[in-house]
Structure formats: C-alpha cells, structure tokens
Amino acid sequence: MSGETARMRHAEHVMGTVFSFDVRLDGDADRERVRAGLAAAVAGLHHVDEVFSTHRPESQISRLARGELALADCEPEVAEVFGHCEAEERLSDGWFTARYAGGLDPTGLVKGWAVQRAVDMIASSGATAVCLNGGGDVQLYGGPWRIGISDPLCPGGLAAVVEAHDGLAVATSGPAERGCHIIDPHTGAAPAGGLASLTVVAPGLTQADARATAAYAMGPEARAWLEQLPGAEGFAVAPDGTTWQTTGFARHLARSGNGEGRAA
Numbered sequence: 001m002s003g004e005t006a007r008m009r010h011a012e013h014v015m016g017t018v019f020s021f022d023v024r025l026d027g028d029a030d031r032e033r034v035r036a037g038l039a040a041a042v043a044g045l046h047h048v049d050e051v052f053s054t055h056r057p058e059s060q061i062s063r064l065a066r067g068e069l070a071l072a073d074c075e076p077e078v079a080e081v082f083g084h085c086e087a088e089e090r091l092s093d094g095w096f097t098a099r100y101a102g103g104l105d106p107t108g109l110v111k112g113w114a115v116q117r118a119v120d121m122i123a124s125s126g127a128t129a130v131c132l133n134g135g136g137d138v139q140l141y142g143g144p145w146r147i148g149i150s151d152p153l154c155p156g157g158l159a160a161v162v163e164a165h166d167g168l169a170v171a172t173s174g175p176a177e178r179g180c181h182i183i184d185p186h187t188g189a190a191p192a193g194g195l196a197s198l199t200v201v202a203p204g205l206t207q208a209d210a211r212a213t214a215a216y217a218m219g220p221e222a223r224a225w226l227e228q229l230p231g232a233e234g235f236a237v238a239p240d241g242t243t244w245q246t247t248g249f250a251r252h253l254a255r256s257g258n259g260e261g262r263a264a
Contacts, residue, residue, distance in 0.1 A: 017135030037125025041118035096214035112209025169205035173216035
C-alpha cells in the first residue's frame with residue numbers, strides 16, 4: 001500500500017567477511033525490481049572477489065602482479081580501482097598505497113569501492129534507503145541512519161554513534177578485529193604510536209576506506225591531515241581509552257532519540 005515502508009535484509013559471506021544489507025522501500029516501489037537490484041549487488045561482490053582477491057592465484061590481480069596479464073587485458077574495473085588508488089596515494093603523500101615491496105595489493109580500497117558500487121546498484125533499482133555494512137565499513141543511501149562505532153577496547157561496546165545519510169560512509173581501521181594488518185608503507189613496520197582505532201566519515205566509502213587506512217598508518221600525524229581534507233572527518237580511540245575527533249566530526253554525532261545502529 002502506498003505510504004507503507006517495507007524492509008529487505010540479507011547477509012552474504014564474501015571477500016573473507018560478512019556483508020549485511022538493510023534495504024528500505026516505500027509502498028510505491030517495485031519490490032521485484034528492488035529484489036533484482038539486491039541480487040545484482042550480491043553477484044557484483046562475488047565478481048569483485050574473483051577479480052581482485054590476492055588470495056586467489058587465478059584472480060586477475062594475482063596474475064597482474066606476477067606479470068602474466070597486462071592491465072589493458074584486465075576487466076575495466078581493475079584500471080578504475082588503480083586510478084582511485086593512485087589518487088589516494090597522491091592525496092596522502094604515500095601513506096595509502098596499493099604497492100608494497102614491489103607487489104600489488106589494492107585491498108585497502110577495493111572493499112570500500114565494491115560496497116559503494118553495490119549500494120548504487122540497489123539505489124538505482126528504486127530502494128528508498130540502503131545501509132550496507134561490509135566487514136565494519138558502512139555505505140549509506142537515504143536515511144537518516146544511526147551507525148555505532150565499535151569500542152576497540154570493550155568488545156560489544158560503542159565508542160560513539162553517528163547519524164548519517166545522503167550517501168555518507170563510515171570506515172574504521174585498527175587492529176581490534178584482525179590484528180595489526182596495516183603497516184607504515186614508508187618503513188614496512190607497524191604504525192608508530194598505533195591507535196586502537198580510527199574512523200573516517202566521508203561522502204563515499206571508496207574514499208572513506210582508503211583515508212581511514214592512510215590515517216591509521218600515519219599515527220600522530222593523522223589528525224592534522226584529516227583536518228585539511230574537504231568533506232572528511234575523523235574520530236580516534238587511543239590504546240589508553242582517550243579519544244580525539246576532528247573539529248567537524250561533532251555534526252555527525254547522534255544527539256538523542258531511538259534509532260537503528262550498525263557497528264562500524
């Protein structure tokens with residue numbers, strides 16, 4: 001019936017993590033079209049895994065790294081992803097990079113890019129609002145949505161709750177879930193003065209994911225770098241439990257009232 005809101009939820013294990021979809025559609029939406037958009041988004045994530053997984057020796061990214069395949073012979077999205085990677089490397093003065101010790105590894109950006117693309121697919125199918133959480137990194141459409149930022153020092157707890165909508169994304173980097181998997185690209189070692197977690201809110205997850213990775217690698221320099229990035233805001237938790245945030249982060253904090261949360 002017109003005016004009513006329906007929900008579609010789905011969880012998909014792919015790319016080594018779980019992708020949780022929450023889709024809202026009003027009564028005027030074509031449910032079968034939205035359902036088809038959701039199915040296409042899920043299939044798209046599996047396609048990205050097949051092309052970009054560094055754990056699959058037959059993937060295009062693995063073959064490209066071994067010199068068995070030229071970039072021109074890869075799927076068009078490979079060049080697109082590396083274009084984004086190069087832009088983020090320039091922006092971060094090399095703190096984000098897809099090239100480590102002569103190898104190729106765009107995984108610091110590709111998951112965020114894939115999530116953002118999946119949300120675009122569902123939105124274009126007629127959904128009213130979409131929240132897609134890919135392993136703790138969240139892309140939103142419509143809303144508003146309330147997103148919980150996990151407390152890295154208190155499993156199950158929240159360090160903050162942000163209210164976001166209109167295409168905003170929330171990405172968190174840190175060792176709490178997978179150990180210290182981010183390195184300082186300049187030294188090859190763990191970041192100096194490592195934070196417990198660092199969260200970036202930005203207009204899209206392609207950028208938010210890469211910038212959270214770069215900022216976490218920077219350590220003490222992250223706050224000043226984030227302050228001068230248009231559209232990006234940051235929130236960090238230190239190992240002793242203290243926190244800091246960029247000057248514009250407060251506008252994203254949820255004020256009051258009940259709302260749904262998705263841990264980021």
